[in-house]
Amino acid sequence: MPLICKQPECDYTRKHGLIAEMSTQFCPDCGRRLELVPANEVKIAQSVSRGRRVGAYLIDFGIALILEAIASAFGTVAALLLALFWLFRDINGASPGKAALDLVVQNRAGGPSTANQRIVRNLPFAIGALPLVVPVLGTAVAYPIQLFLLFVETVLVLSTGERLGDRFAGTRVGRRTSAPQYFTAGAS
Numbered sequence: 001m002p003l004i005c006k007q008p009e010c011d012y013t014r015k016h017g018l019i020a021e022m023s024t025q026f027c028p029d030c031g032r033r034l035e036l037v038p039a040n041e042v043k044i045a046q047s048v049s050r051g052r053r054v055g056a057y058l059i060d061f062g063i064a065l066i067l068e069a070i071a072s073a074f075g076t077v078a079a080l081l082l083a084l085f086w087l088f089r090d091i092n093g094a095s096p097g098k099a100a101l102d103l104v105v106q107n108r109a110g111g112p113s114t115a116n117q118r119i120v121r122n123l124p125f126a127i128g129a130l131p132l133v134v135p136v137l138g139t140a141v142a143y144p145i146q147l148f149l150l151f152v153e154t155v156l157v158l159s160t161g162e163r164l165g166d167r168f169a170g171t172r173v174g175r176r177t178s179a180p181q182y183f184t185a186g187a188s
Contacts, residue, residue: 003034006109048173052101053157056173059097060089064129071132072139079132087126090118094176102176113171121165124149 005027026033067085071078089095093113094104105113105121128149131142153163166172 003036005030005032006035048103048161048175050158050161052103053161053173054154056095056097056101056103057157059100060095061097063096064125068129068132071129075135076133079129079138082132083126083129086129087119087122089122091115093118098173099176103173104176105171106174108170108172110172110174113169117169117171121163121169121171123168124153124163124165 003024024034064082064085067078067082071082090098090105098104105118107113107117125146128146129142131138131145134141153165156163162172
């Protein structure tokens with residue numbers, strides 16, 4: 001039977017695969033005791049294509065663009081709504097874009113993420129929208145911040161398949177239909 005690390009925040013099993021060496025008792029990354037798992041229970045996690053993630057983001061971005069236009073025209077209250085949209089867009093497990101494409105925010109182990117994890121993963125985008133609360137001056141500050149964050153997040157998703165927010169929160173994006181699974185090497 002192979003050994004795996006079941007610590008939700010630990011990425012070792014997903015990145016390096018199952019541990020076959022029976023003399024190893026603790027995870028090389030997090031130090032948690034490894035657990036024996038019958039080979040028939042180990043499944044390869046369904047990977048989510050980067051294109052699908054970008055598509056989900058574009059749907060969310062379209063919604064945010066409408067809110068941002070309203071915020072620019074009507075000021076503080078609409079700007080707060082925009083920041084709240086970015087912060088809480090995944091609060092039920094999937095943003096509107098993810099829901100449309102059958103994606104969901106999961107913890108690193110592939111199980112359900114917590115509400116706190118979903119909020120933390122969206123902090124970069126919410127922070128980028130906050131300057132819009134200040135009329136006129138906020139627009140001059142918010143747009144460069146938002147463009148920078150968009151650039152960083154895009155580069156990270158395209159190169160690693162993971163957003164900055166995912167790294168902070170210990171989350172990943174998976175298929176809605178997939179049950180919590182153990183990861184083997186090469187799955188993303």
